[in-house]
Amino acid sequence: MRRFWVFFFFILVLLGMNVVWAQDPIGQTTLQENPALPTDYVWILVCGFLVFFMQAGFAMVETGFCRVKNTTNLLSKNLVDFVVASLIFFAVGYGFLKGNDVGGFIGSGFWFLRGEAYDVGTYLDFFWQLVFCGTAATIVSGAVAERLKFSAYLVYTFFVSLFIYPVYAHWVWGGGWLAQLPFGLGHADFAGSGVVHAIGGMVGLAGAMVLGPRFGKYTKDGKPRAIPGHNMSLAALGTFILWFGWFGFNPGSTFSAHHLRIAVVAVNTNLAAAAGAFVTLLIMRAKTKRWDLGMALNGTLGGLVAVTAPCAWIEAWAAVVIGAIAGLLVVGGVYFLESKGIDDPVGAVSVHGINGLWGLISVGLFADGTYGLYSLEAPYVTGLFYGGGAGQLWAQLIGAGMVTLWGLGLGYVLFKVMDIIFGIRVSPEEELRGLDIQEHGTPAYPEFTHHRTFLAG
Amino acid sequence: MMKLEVLVREEKVTEVVDLLERLGYPGVTLYSVEGRGAQGGLVEQFRGRAYEIPFLPKVKLEVVIRDGDCEKVANAVVQAVRTGEIGDGKIFMYPVADVIRIRTGERGECAL
Numbered sequence: 001m002r003r004f005w006v007f008f009f010f011i012l013v014l015l016g017m018n019v020v021w022a023q024d025p026i027g028q029t030t031l032q033e034n035p036a037l038p039t040d041y042v043w044i045l046v047c048g049f050l051v052f053f054m055q056a057g058f059a060m061v062e063t064g065f066c067r068v069k070n071t072t073n074l075l076s077k078n079l080v081d082f083v084v085a086s087l088i089f090f091a092v093g094y095g096f097l098k099g100n101d102v103g104g105f106i107g108s109g110f111w112f113l114r115g116e117a118y119d120v121g122t123y124l125d126f127f128w129q130l131v132f133c134g135t136a137a138t139i140v141s142g143a144v145a146e147r148l149k150f151s152a153y154l155v156y157t158f159f160v161s162l163f164i165y166p167v168y169a170h171w172v173w174g175g176g177w178l179a180q181l182p183f184g185l186g187h188a189d190f191a192g193s194g195v196v197h198a199i200g201g202m203v204g205l206a207g208a209m210v211l212g213p214r215f216g217k218y219t220k221d222g223k224p225r226a227i228p229g230h231n232m233s234l235a236a237l238g239t240f241i242l243w244f245g246w247f248g249f250n251p252g253s254t255f256s257a258h259h260l261r262i263a264v265v266a267v268n269t270n271l272a273a274a275a276g277a278f279v280t281l282l283i284m285r286a287k288t289k290r291w292d293l294g295m296a297l298n299g300t301l302g303g304l305v306a307v308t309a310p311c312a313w314i315e316a317w318a319a320v321v322i323g324a325i326a327g328l329l330v331v332g333g334v335y336f337l338e339s340k341g342i343d344d345p346v347g348a349v350s351v352h353g354i355n356g357l358w359g360l361i362s363v364g365l366f367a368d369g370t371y372g373l374y375s376l377e378a379p380y381v382t383g384l385f386y387g388g389g390a391g392q393l394w395a396q397l398i399g400a401g402m403v404t405l406w407g408l409g410l411g412y413v414l415f416k417v418m419d420i421i422f423g424i425r426v427s428p429e430e431e432l433r434g435l436d437i438q439e440h441g442t443p444a445y446p447e448f449t450h451h452r453t454f455l456a457g
Numbered sequence: 458m459m460k461l462e463v464l465v466r467e468e469k470v471t472e473v474v475d476l477l478e479r480l481g482y483p484g485v486t487l488y489s490v491e492g493r494g495a496q497g498g499l500v501e502q503f504r505g506r507a508y509e510i511p512f513l514p515k516v517k518l519e520v521v522i523r524d525g526d527c528e529k530v531a532n533a534v535v536q537a538v539r540t541g542e543i544g545d546g547k548i549f550m551y552p553v554a555d556v557i558r559i560r561t562g563e564r565g566e567c568a569l
Binding site: 065224225226227228229284287288290292294295298331334335338347 | 501502503504505506507508
């Protein structure tokens with residue numbers, strides 16, 4: 001351990017010697033060159049703060065949908081994923097994402113935000129990319145909830161913010177090979193249905209597959225059982241926080257307040273959420289004769305995830321259609337995964353994984369040719385239904401395939417290797433008692449001791 | 458003396474306690490309990506999947522009655538809480554050998 005610290009400080013000293021003349025750390029020159037920039041800076045930062053607040057939303061949805069005995073554990077995981085992501089993404093991850101492109105595969109530069117990166121523009125971009133990286137990382141905790149060791153979650157967060165997220169994001173947003181595909185305008189993912197949500201959803205799916213279902217999720221003859229969450233108020237509050245945060249996530253992705261298209265993006269974002277919620281509510285009513293709030297909350301989030309890729313390139317009616325289909329996919333996904341023996345306690349895979357892919361594909365269908373690649377100038381993104389031909393759709397399908405391969409493949413390897421080395425699942429005794437006591441020593445509600453434990457069928 | 462164990466719906470508790478007080482029995486012990494009878498359990502639903510709650514919440518009141526009052530009190534309680542629907546509850550009656558009021562050491566019915 002001591003050798004590690006010596007090495008660590010040696011690297012820091014080397015970095016210190018390697019001072020390149022900074023570009024514009026005060027922002028004076030940047031402002032003189034373009035006096036209109038403060039609007040953009042404030043817009044992007046405020047939207048970034050909203051995206052950060054989504055961490056609270058995820059924390060509340062996940063704890064609400066899980067049981068009392070794992071509340072402290074879930075809250076801790078939601079804290080450390082943003083903490084670890086902040087530090088790792090600052091040190092290395094951002095360099096892999098936005099550094100100078102190497103062969104279309106990875107970026108190189110901006111390490112520790114030093115040297116040429118010590119610039120207001122780069123710091124602005126870093127902050128924006130960081131909150132997205134944190135969102136991708138935090139999605140996974142829901143899919144692996146109530147049984148993954150805290151230590152395994154720490155290691156997972158390290159690798160996802162170091163490599164899995166930044167490299168894939170480089171392919172799409174860092175000028176990598178997916179952005180350069182020779183179909184349509186290349187793979188287009190406006191605010192990250194694929195980059196953020198499908199990556200999170202697919203890595204979560206990998207984790208849930210390696211872990212296996214929670215104790216009690218299936219009867220002896222393999223029939224799935226409900227494991228009710230402990231607090232619908234928190235789940236609903238979390239969903240509203242996420243919905244609110246999405247008004248930063250999507251409109252902020254123009255990366256400019258001077259693109260008044262932000263109004264269109266905001267409307268589309270909201271409509272897809274509403275359509276997703278409404279359709280889910282109706283399907284569940286038809287299927288179970290009940291107005292199922294839990295599933296409707298998932299449907300809301302599914303609509304938001306799906307519209308994240310196309311939100312800047314579509315008309316309002318298309319957002320409604322995309323959100324409605326997202327609602328269908330959420331319900332279908334939840335029952336399908338359950339029937340395959342995959343236990344996803346909060347529905348993260350159906351909401352973020354499956355709808356992330358649908359969002360990518362929907363760009364190739366509904367993009368209406370009125371807005372470019374984060375630009376008011378042509379070429380405009382145009383899909384199949386607006387006379388753009390199948391080119392854009394191909395680029396979207398290739399991206400959807402890649403994000404599945406990359407997220408599910410690397411995620412599976414990561415969780416499997418950890419499982420072989422130190423075991424990623426808590427002991428059966430600990431799982432029954434809940435992770436709060438053994439892992440953290442802190443029950444979430446120490447004054448409440450009576451739990452309803454006699455659940456059957 | 459007779460001990461009455463009265464199992465009733467949660468929403469009927471105040472009515473029973475008020476009635477007992479009117480009949481001269483302010484002293485009562487109550488428990489929140491879970492159990493089942495002919496009514497069975499409940500079906501609830503979470504994110505699209507139904508699950509059964511095999512036991513229902515009820516309240517159990519315990520009160521000790523003087524010999525002469527027993528029938529009167531039991532009948533009054535039945536009248537007060539009966540709805541005619543499944544799940545109205547039950548009354549169990551047990552003979553009580555003796556009572557001691559701890560503060561004074563009095564015994565028997567005058568210690569009630």
